[in-house]
Amino acid sequence: MERVGVFICHCGSNIGAVVDCAKVAENVRDYPGVAYSTDYKYMCSEPGQEMIQNAIKEHKLNRVVVASCSPRMHEKTFRACVEKAGLNPYMFEMANIREHCSWVHAGKNEEATAKATDLVKMAVSKVCKNEQLQKGHAPVTKRALRDRRDPVRAGYR
Ligand code: SF4
Numbered sequence: 001m002e003r004v005g006v007f008i009c010h011c012g013s014n015i016g017a018v019v020d021c022a023k024v025a026e027n028v029r030d031y032p033g034v035a036y037s038t039d040y041k042y043m044c045s046e047p048g049q050e051m052i053q054n055a056i057k058e059h060k061l062n063r064v065v066v067a068s069c070s071p072r073m074h075e076k077t078f079r080a081c082v083e084k085a086g087l088n089p090y091m092f093e094m095a096n097i098r099e100h101c102s103w104v105h106a107g108k109n110e111e112a113t114a115k116a117t118d119l120v121k122m123a124v125s126k127v128c129k130n131e132q133l134q135k136g137h138a139p140v141t142k143r144a145l146r147d148r149r150d151p152v153r154a155g156y157r
Contacts, residue, residue, distance in 0.1 A: 002128045003035035005061040007052055009043035009068035011098055018102035020113045027117040033128045035059055044074050053085040065123045067095040088132035095123035
């Protein structure tokens, strides 16, 4: 059975000045699969990560969603965080409510809050379908990595 923990990040005022983070956490509390939902000023900070790890243990969470910035910025951080608390790192999803929401909808707080809620619900539905993955290695043929657009470098001339 899915037990998803949802953590909504304010990023100080970056998200918090536009999106009502406490309301988003409340809006998704009864969404299917959600076992715990809360908001916090800086999720990537040490206390923020500790909050996630404690909630995993306390609420027996088996999946986590963080709604914050782009996965390019902190997906690795949060995967490592949940792994330290005993979860498979791929039982984690990020909803980008900063670049995809607060930064592009400044001044439209109500709409941005509704959109953030939808983005979080989508991430929850996705994480419920995630499977535990293991990292692997595969051998590669280096010749296949040559730039084929350049016939000289590719060795055709
Ligand atoms: S997790 Fe991302 S959005 Fe949240 S405080 Fe850190 S940088 Fe900002």
